[in-house]
Amino acid sequence: MEENVMKKLALTVMLLLLISSIAAIASLASTRFCAKYSVVRYMVKQVYIIEYHGDKKFNTSKLMLNLFSIPLNFTQKISYEAYVNGTKVKVDEVNINDTLYAKVPPIILDEQSNVNHTLVFIIDVINAESRYPDYGTIARYINETVSLTESTRLWNFSHPIISSVIKEEKFRSLKGIVEWFQYLRKKGLLKYKTHMPPLYPWEVLKKGEGDCDEQANLFITIARGMNIPAFLQYGIVYIENYTYSLTVNDVYEYVLVNTGWHGWVVAYDEDIDAWIPIDMTLHIKSESLPEYAGGAVMLNRTIIWGNIVMGDYIGEFNKFIKELKEYNVTVKEYDETRKLGSWHYSEHVCLSDFVPTFLCLQVISISYIWYMGRKRELL
Numbered sequence: 375m376e377e378n379v380m381k382k383l384a385l386t387v388m389l390l391l392l393i394s395s396i397a398a399i400a401s402l403a404s405t406r407f408c409a410k411y412s413v414v415r416y417m418v419k420q421v422y423i424i425e426y427h428g429d430k431k432f433n434t435s436k437l438m439l440n441l442f443s444i445p446l447n448f449t450q451k452i453s454y455e456a457y458v459n460g461t462k463v464k465v466d467e468v469n470i471n472d473t474l475y476a477k478v479p480p481i482i483l484d485e486q487s488n489v490n491h492t493l494v495f496i497i498d499v500i501n502a503e504s505r506y507p508d509y510g511t512i513a514r515y516i517n518e519t520v521s522l523t524e525s526t527r528l529w530n531f532s533h534p535i536i537s538s539v540i541k542e543e544k545f546r547s548l549k550g551i552v553e554w555f556q557y558l559r560k561k562g563l564l565k566y567k568t569h570m571p572p573l574y575p576w577e578v579l580k581k582g583e584g585d586c587d588e589q590a591n592l593f594i595t596i597a598r599g600m601n602i603p604a605f606l607q608y609g610i611v612y613i614e615n616y617t618y619s620l621t622v623n624d625v626y627e628y629v630l631v632n633t634g635w636h637g638w639v640v641a642y643d644e645d646i647d648a649w650i651p652i653d654m655t656l657h658i659k660s661e662s663l664p665e666y667a668g669g670a671v672m673l674n675r676t677i678i679w680g681n682i683v684m685g686d687y688i689g690e691f692n693k694f695i696k697e698l699k700e701y702n703v704t705v706k707e708y709d710e711t712r713k714l715g716s717w718h719y720s721e722h723v724c725l726s727d728f729v730p731t732f733l734c735l736q737v738i739s740i741s742y743i744w745y746m747g748r749k750r751e752l753l
Contacts, residue, residue, distance in 0.1 A: 413498050423705070505651075509648050522598070527689060533576045589654035606681070616632055
């Protein structure tokens with residue numbers, strides 16, 4: 375009688391062990407140990423036609439016309455090829471002010487001649503909806519010696535117009551700055567308008583208008599004036615069937631196809647101890663971010679191209695345009711973005727992939743225990 379009770383008890387224990395093992399494996403397989411990835415692949419083709427109208431020889435490296443920026447590999451995978459007049463060429467990669475450039479061999483142009491530089495990028499955007507909040511990864515792409523709170527020629531918070539706003543409004547947080555921008559828009563004191571060349575932050579306030587990066591620069595200037603680390607991030611928003619063209623001072627022509635260049639703020643939020651995006655013109659909410667944060671960067675149709683953390687790209691652009699005129703050079707830039715496909719995948723080592731193996735091992739182990747018990751009975 376006692377022996378039968380022990381057998382039933384042993385059988386019950388083995389069944390409970392099997393059930394608990396299955397439950398544990400199922401629970402683990404549904405956790406973040408098994409990371410799922412969503413990928414959207416794009417091709418970005420950039421064509422630069424440099425035409426020289428002078429009567430002497432001209433070296434394209436004179437105006438750095440052989441340097442082309444490369445997208446960040448932050449939450450993205452990048453590959454690219456470069457061509458000069460249709461021939462594939464090798465490039466060197468150089469870092470200038472925390473921006474990575476592809477440096478193609480310089481070309482010597484004769485009078486009344488031109489050269490075609492083409493770059494073709496293949497970019498996989500990975501889990502865009504999880505890009506932010508960021509707890510330190512983005513810092514790897516920024517030189518640790520760069521201060522993200524200092525005043526610069528571009529983000530000059532000591533300018534009288536900016537400093538008076540900071541003094542009068544007495545901002546206490548990023549949320550407070552966002553609410554101030556919302557107030558300006560509601561009152562019609564800040565409207566969307568593109569300028570070429572771009573406006574400086576104090577000019578945006580004075581004119582009461584600005585586009586994405588102009589308004590973002592105003593935000594960054596105020597944030598830095600409050601000692602909040604902030605910088606400008608920019609990229610491409612894929613817009614199907616979209617075409618836009620613009621000519622700057624008759625020397626630089628843009629043609630954009632399915633390509634919307636866009637800029638937004640990235641700031642450090644001490645309340646959540648993380649970096650967050652704040653989009654001044656395309657505010658798109660995200661469940662993973664505070665209500666005042668978010669933007670186009672959280673969409674899988676947005677390619678992050680770079681960070682601007684120092685320098686004065688507005689002043690540099692103005693200087694570049696003047697130099698093009700001085701050297702009798704014109705540039706035609708053609709940017710086209712195409713969506714090549716999308717897919718999902720899991721990490722190579724994923725617990726759910728091993729569930730059948732785990733279950734088999736459990737069944738084998740329990741069967742072995744049962745077999746040994748029966749063997750002892752027969753002996």
